[in-house]
Structure formats: C-alpha cells, structure tokens
Amino acid sequence: MLNSNTTNAEDLRIYQIIDANLDRAREGLRVLEDWARFGLGKEKYVKRIKNFRQILGRNHLEIYKQSRNLIADKCKGLNHREQINRNTSEKIISSNSGRVQEALRVIEEFSRLHNHELSKIASEIRYEIYTIEIDLLSLSKRKNSEEILRENDLYVITDQKDNLLEIIEEILIAGVRIIQYRFKTGTDKDNLQEAIKIKNLCKRYDSLFIINDRIDIALASNADGIHLGQDDLDLITARKLLGFSKIIGISANNESDISNALKDGCDYIGIGPVFETATKKGKKPIGIEKIKTLTKDLDTPWFAIGGIKSNNISYLRRNGFQKVALVSQLMNSEDPKEEAIMILKELSHEN
Structure with a gap:
C-alpha cells in the first residue's frame, strides 16, 4: 500500500521516477503487443502482454501522475544515435523488451518503500518479459524463414x-x-x-x-x-x-x-x-x-x-x-x- 504521509521534495522526485517509468513500461509493452498481434498473429502473447499493461495501468496512481510537472525535468527530449539503428523487427523487439525490463527494475527499486505491492508487481512482470522477449524473437525468426520459403x-x-x-x-x-x-x-x-x-x-x-x-x-x-x-x-x-x-x-x-x-x-x-x-x-x-x-x-x-x-x-x-x-x-x-x-x-x- 502506498505510504503518502509526507510529500517532501524527495518523495516527489521518487513519484516522478515511478510515473515516468510506468509510462515507459506501458509504451514498450504496447509495441510488443502490437507486434505479437499484427506481426505474428499470436493471440496467446497478445493476451499476456495486454494483461501486463492493464495491471500497470491500474497501479499508475493519481499521486504519481500529479507529481509529473512539480519538479522540472531538465533532461526531457534526450535521444541517442542508436535509436536510428532499430531498422528490423528483431531490433525493435529487443530494444522495447529492454525498455520494459529497465523501467520495471526502476519501478521495483523506487517503489519498494512507498508501495510494496507495485514493487512486487514490477518484479514479477519483469521476469515474465525476459521469456516473452526470447519467444517473440524466435517466432519472428521463424516467420521470416517461412516467408522466404513461400516467396x-x-x-x-x-x-x-x-x-x-x-x-x-x-x-x-x-x-x-x-x-x-x-x-x-x-x-x-x-x-x-x-x-x-x-x-x-x-x-x-x-x-x-x-x-x-x-x-x-x-x-x-x-x-x-x-x-x-x-x-x-x-x-x-x-x-x-x-x-x-x-x-x-x-x-x-x-x-x-x-x-x-x-x-x-x-x-x-x-x-x-x-x-x-x-x-x-x-x-x-x-x-x-x-x-x-x-x-x-x-x-x-x-x-x-x-x-x-x-x-x-x-x-x-x-x-x-x-x-x-x-x-x-x-x-x-x-x-x-x-x-x-x-x-x-x-x-x-x-x-
């Protein structure tokens, strides 16, 4: 349960971190979900990933969202040159799986004291994504091979x-x-x-x-x-x-x-x-x-x-x-x- 007895500057920064990483995790999950749906046509993975998004959405508390603009983010909009190298479905899967895993790890660490339930949820989903990433990559490779055979x-x-x-x-x-x-x-x-x-x-x-x-x-x-x-x-x-x-x-x-x-x-x-x-x-x-x-x-x-x-x-x-x-x-x-x-x-x- 969230402990919100204090709203000092450190708490606000932590809430901002959790808020930002909940957004990152859900965005990355949506990329994986859409690839499982439209790229692979694998309903089983669509359902699993969608469920993770919904769970994180339910735990994206209002106090996290309200903290979003209370302390200015001076690093907003930073990009990295590696982003332009995501030119295959496999690279997109790997990069977004990594995005989800990293975001969930941050949530797990920073919500441990304030919201133990969210910390536990983040940990459980993170380990699931490790397996899902490998499965989606394997399915993508097989799909590419099948297309070469047919074409x-x-x-x-x-x-x-x-x-x-x-x-x-x-x-x-x-x-x-x-x-x-x-x-x-x-x-x-x-x-x-x-x-x-x-x-x-x-x-x-x-x-x-x-x-x-x-x-x-x-x-x-x-x-x-x-x-x-x-x-x-x-x-x-x-x-x-x-x-x-x-x-x-x-x-x-x-x-x-x-x-x-x-x-x-x-x-x-x-x-x-x-x-x-x-x-x-x-x-x-x-x-x-x-x-x-x-x-x-x-x-x-x-x-x-x-x-x-x-x-x-x-x-x-x-x-x-x-x-x-x-x-x-x-x-x-x-x-x-x-x-x-x-x-x-x-x-x-x-x-």
Whole structure:
C-alpha cells in the first residue's frame, strides 16, 4: 500500500521516477503487443502482454501522475544515435523488451518503500518479459524463414567441392535465397567449420541456411533449419531439440510420408525424385503425374527434386510445378552465377 504521509521534495522526485517509468513500461509493452498481434498473429502473447499493461495501468496512481510537472525535468527530449539503428523487427523487439525490463527494475527499486505491492508487481512482470522477449524473437525468426520459403522457388542443395564457398557466394549474388548444406564425407570438425562459413555467407545475403540430416551440426552452426529424410531422426524429436524458431523440411515420395510430415508440423516438403538422378542412384522416379496427384491439395510449400535441370524446368512449370530443388546443375556449372540467374528467370517466367 502506498505510504503518502509526507510529500517532501524527495518523495516527489521518487513519484516522478515511478510515473515516468510506468509510462515507459506501458509504451514498450504496447509495441510488443502490437507486434505479437499484427506481426505474428499470436493471440496467446497478445493476451499476456495486454494483461501486463492493464495491471500497470491500474497501479499508475493519481499521486504519481500529479507529481509529473512539480519538479522540472531538465533532461526531457534526450535521444541517442542508436535509436536510428532499430531498422528490423528483431531490433525493435529487443530494444522495447529492454525498455520494459529497465523501467520495471526502476519501478521495483523506487517503489519498494512507498508501495510494496507495485514493487512486487514490477518484479514479477519483469521476469515474465525476459521469456516473452526470447519467444517473440524466435517466432519472428521463424516467420521470416517461412516467408522466404513461400516467396522463393529455387532451393539449392550443395555437393562437396573444393571451391564450395565461392560457388555458394556466386549463386547468392544471383538471387538464390535457400541453401541446403549436404555432406556425406569428411570429419565433423571440418564440416562444422565449413557450415559456419556458409551460414555467415547466407546471413550476409539474407538467405536461409539449412543443414541436411545432422541436427548436431545444425545447432552448432546456428543454421536456420534442417532437412530430414525418411530414415533420419523423426520430426517430433527434431523439433524438441531444435525449438520452434528453426524450420524443418522432410523428404517424401508417397501419400503416407506427406500426411505424417504435415501432421507432425513440417515447414516444407521435398518431393521426388521427379526424374532419374545420380544423387539418388537406384531410386525409381515417381514421375510428374504421381507428384501432381500427391500435391493437388497441398498448401505447405513443397519443392520438386531429383534430376531437375535448366532444360526441364519449363516442362515442370507447364505441369503446375512452382518450386524446384537443384544439386548438380549449379554445383557443376562453369558459371554458377549466370546459371542461377537464368534458372531464376525461368522460374519467374521472365524472358
């Protein structure tokens, strides 16, 4: 309960501090709430954050508001150059989460003697915001990854090459936004080091970096996601290990595999092989018509894979295939950048 027996200058200054920080905390919470609502569409977080705003509003006592102009604030309107660097949703989330956390800490300290109930409330909400910040950042990262999957039609899978980093940068420059790092030989140490370098390249070009099969390498390199085959670790276990900020793709070639992948919450599906391919020797192609049947009601992003080259993409497009995954066509190209540009134009119907 507020102890307001005295109204000396020190009390007024404390009331001003509490008033200013209640405003800051509620403003920051509103930013987080609106992002959860409009940016992410996550009702659960909207309700939680709105509830915090209402609790602080109920405890924003009149005596705090009345103290606002009794002692002049000579530092009003001060800004910092870092404010102009908040140019992504992630930076806005982090800065406003920090704003709320700092404001609540100030309230907690300065209301301890005057209003123990408010001090306790500030402490409880502050610890909740630590978790909410991480959740909102993870959800934002996942949303960005999902948008890249939906908006981009070319998915490139790497092969092991001495100049792999050069090839990847060339195709990233060309406009490719999805790279899967696939390796079958070499030591874990070397593969992880290469994965980290590719991840840094993809980050520079705002592209997705996905690891084939290996969850440990995906976690250690901070990949954006992982691609799993039918004989790899199951999707539910992979999600538990990776968390919900990462995307998970699944290879499938029949109705049952696709149904299970969707039920377990995959983010995209690789369907094939469409044609015969040296990458999957001995695996029988499932063909155009079968894939059309499998995908006719499929809303989740899917990529046709297996034997796809620049000279058969137009044929796939005529049959309604929108997204394709390539391996050898770009990995073995003498000019991977130009090759990638031509394939992207073919996929977008540009001439």
